[in-house]
Amino acid sequence: MSVLARNNVRVGGQPDGRPMLFAHGFGCDQNMWRFVAPEFEADHRVVLFDHVGAGASDLAAYDERRHGTLAGYADDVVEICRELELEDAVFVGHSVSAMIGVLVAARAPETIGALVLVGPSPRYIDDHGYVGGFAPEDIDELLESMNSNFLGWSSAMAPAIMGNSDRPELGEELTASFCRTDPEIAARFARVTFLSDNRADLASVDVPTLVLQCSDDVIAPAAVGEYVHRQIPGSVLVRMTATGHCPNLSAPQETIDAIRAFL
Amino acid sequence: MRSARSSDPSGRVTDLSAEELYEQAPCGYLSSTPDGTIVRVNETFLRWTGYRRQDLVAVKRFQDLLSPGGRIYHETHYAPLLRMQGSVREIAVDILTADRRRLPVLVNSALVTDEAGEPELVRTTLFDARERKAYERELLAARDRERQAREAVERLHAQSQATSHALQQSLLASEAPRDPRFDIVTLYQPAVEDLEVGGDWHDAFVLPDGRLGLVVGDVVGRGLIAATAMGQLRSAVRALAIAGLGPVELIRALDAFVAGVDAAKFATLVYAEVEPDLGTATIASAGHLPPVLVTAAGEARLWFGGRSTPVGIQTPALPRAEAELALNPGDTLVLYTDGLIERRTESIDTGLARLLAAAADDPHPDALRRNLIAQGPDKDDVCVLAFTRTHAAE
CATH class of the missing domain: 1.20.5 (Single alpha-helices involved in coiled-coils or other helix-helix interfaces)
Incomplete structure (x- = not known):
């Protein structure tokens, strides 16, 4: 199984443009970038992928040990970068992939030229003198929530399009897999995501970095974005008017504009 | 609550006005802007959750009503799904009620978009799922x-x-006797495919009068019970041999012994007593495969003397017996269990013929294993004992 097939890597845009690597966060897959990534295809080499265990990645490649830490996911990304021979790439990481990007930049500095961290959090759980926004029991509850939901439970689940949404953004084929994966893997990824602590990795980031912070983000509150900005030397913090945790879906234009301005 | 029933022309009671239907429907209704801000909510939902309308409308977002774990789920799964596929069905979450109870609900949402396809409104229905949640737990x-x-x-x-x-x-741990007059080599190889132990055994020991006792046997079945029965039989053979019964009487005594040890019944064994100076062997076989005699010249043949039935079965047609065999210097007597020769798809004669050919080539147990077992799958344990009268005894 090649690295590119393992991570369902899709390459588009200009073959000789500056590479941009878009990494999705916990929950869904590369389709999270559907409203953003195409905007950069005119002048960049755009790379999309699914983390192992998500989307159309090869579930058989999931390794409890390797994928038991964010470093394992970062190693996967490093392998993708090397396979595609990326240089000076812009790594755009949403949610947990923001920290994965920080780890990739440290592991393979020759490939990463800039980081765009969308809704980053180096630690989700509160600690002495640090507000992450969550208590450990909240994460247990999330796991229970995932356990009691049917997404990914039933392979026969092919959602009917309801309401008056006669223009679903995803075709049926994608609808069947978006946000759905093996429940065991999803639960493990949730643990890895929400129990990680990458605060110590921030200070050594030495590439230009943009922190995109939404208003009213319950997963990565404003204080966390400011913390990331303070810890990464020379980073730029942009507070977006977009609300929620997924500006790539809810405010794609604002997201695109902020990234463009930074680049 | 005002009762506002209406009737159709035939006088049947039809449903309430659309407004009443909305407010009093047996499910919660909630409408919100794309960012989650609640813009409308029905009475059923307010009754279930204990909120007042003014607590919610334009004040709270839908996700604010969820527990923290549910809020993460909302941001990472629910909202993306809704945006991408226009609807979400059957999501189980807990709503935090006004008095901080948790109300398990099943949520369906549909996204309303404007003419440009931009999200405008989210319509959500909520169903009381307390029973279902308990059942799922x-x-x-x-x-x-x-x-x-x-x-x-x-x-x-x-x-x-x-x-x-x-x-x-x-x-099986005991060491075979060492003596310049003979060589005894044993081999025990467990089956590869079956993880359970088998009931094969081999043993070699010196009798009080200086003669040697040699035995290879096979207890029916596998597993702990077969292994313990094997241990009992092996000890019994030694004890009876030391008492000086001789092969045929020893087998008869085993018949009586296994009457009290069910798992040892129908075991087969071949027992030989050998006078090491003269090479005279007295052999009894209780239903076991015939020993192979390999001469110093490299001729191999099956030896069918002293044969009778398995231990615990006695029939007048084939009474207990023993027979004598003379071993010349350089001769090897090979005792073995069926794992060495049996293949599922072959007759036993084919297996025996292959054994003879291999033994003529080299009767050492390791050579037999190499030449016989390497050719086929290991489905059964293999147990071999080879006794060679050495030239040094001459």
Whole structure:
């Protein structure tokens, strides 16, 4: 199984443009970038992928040990970068992939030229003198929530399009897999995501970095974005008017504009 | 609550006005802007949750009503799904009520978009799922119990296998006698495919009068029970041999012995007593495969003397017997169990013919294993004892 097939890597845009690597966060897959990534295809080499265990990645490649830490996911990304021979790439990481990007930049500095961290959090759980926004029991509850939901439970689940949404953004084929994966893997990824602590990795980031912070983000509150900005030397913090945790879906234009301005 | 029933022309009571239907529907209704801000909510939802309308409308977002874990789920799954596929169905979440209770609900949402396709409004229905949630918890608990029980059984099974192997090894551990007049080489190789121990054994020991006792046997079945029965038979053979019964009487005594040891019944064995100076062997075979005699010149033949039925079966047609065989210097007597020759798809004669050819080539047990077993799958344990009268005895 090649690295590119393992991570369902899709390459588009200009073959000789500056590479941009878009990494999705916990929950869904590369389709999270559907409203953003195409905007950069005119002048960049755009790379999309699914983390192992998500989307159309090869579930058989999931390794409890390797994928038991964010470093394992970062190693996967490093392998993708090397396979595609990326240089000076812009790594755009949403949610947990923001920290994965920080780890990739440290592991393979020759490939990463800039980081765009969308809704980053180096630690989700509160600690002495640090507000992450969550208590450990909240994460247990999330796991229970995932356990009691049917997404990914039933392979026969092919959602009917309801309401008056006669223009679903995803075709049926994608609808069947978006946000759905093996429940065991999803639960493990949730643990890895929400129990990680990458605060110590921030200070050594030495590439230009943009922190995109939404208003009213319950997963990565404003204080966390400011913390990331303070810890990464020379980073730029942009507070977006977009609300929620997924500006790539809810405010794609604002997201695109902020990234463009930074680049 | 105002009762506002209406009737159709035939006088049947039809449903309430659309407004009444909305407010009093047996499910919660909630409309919100794309960022979640609640813009409308029905009375059923307010009744279930204890909120007043002014607590919610234009004040709270839908996700604010969820527990923290549910809020993460909302941001990472629910909202993306809704945006991408226009609707979300059957999501189980807990709503935090005004008095901080948790109300398990099933949520369906549909996204309303404007003419440009931009999200405009989210319509959500909520169904009371307390019963279902309780039932699911029971299912999950049952699954977890089943998994634990299965793991416990697997652990026990692994322990039992380890115990059986340890027991079998200890039962077979004794060293064969060493003497310049003869060589005794033994081999025990467990089956590859079956993790359970078998009931094969070999043994060689010196009798009080200086003669040698040699035995190879096979207890019916596999597992701990077969292994312990093998241990009992092996000890019984030694004890009876030391008492000086001689081969045929020894087998008769075993017939009586296995009457009290069920698992040892129908075992087969070949027992030989050898006078090491003269090379005279007295052999009794209780239903076992015929020993192979390989001469110093390299001729191999099956020896069918002293044959009778398996231990615990006696028939007048084939009474207990023993017979004598003279071993010349350089001759080898090979005792073995069926794992050495049997193949599923072959007759036993073919297997024996192959054994003779291999033994003529080299009767050493390792050579036999190499030449016979390497050619086919190891489905059964293999046990071999080769006794060679050396030239040094001349």
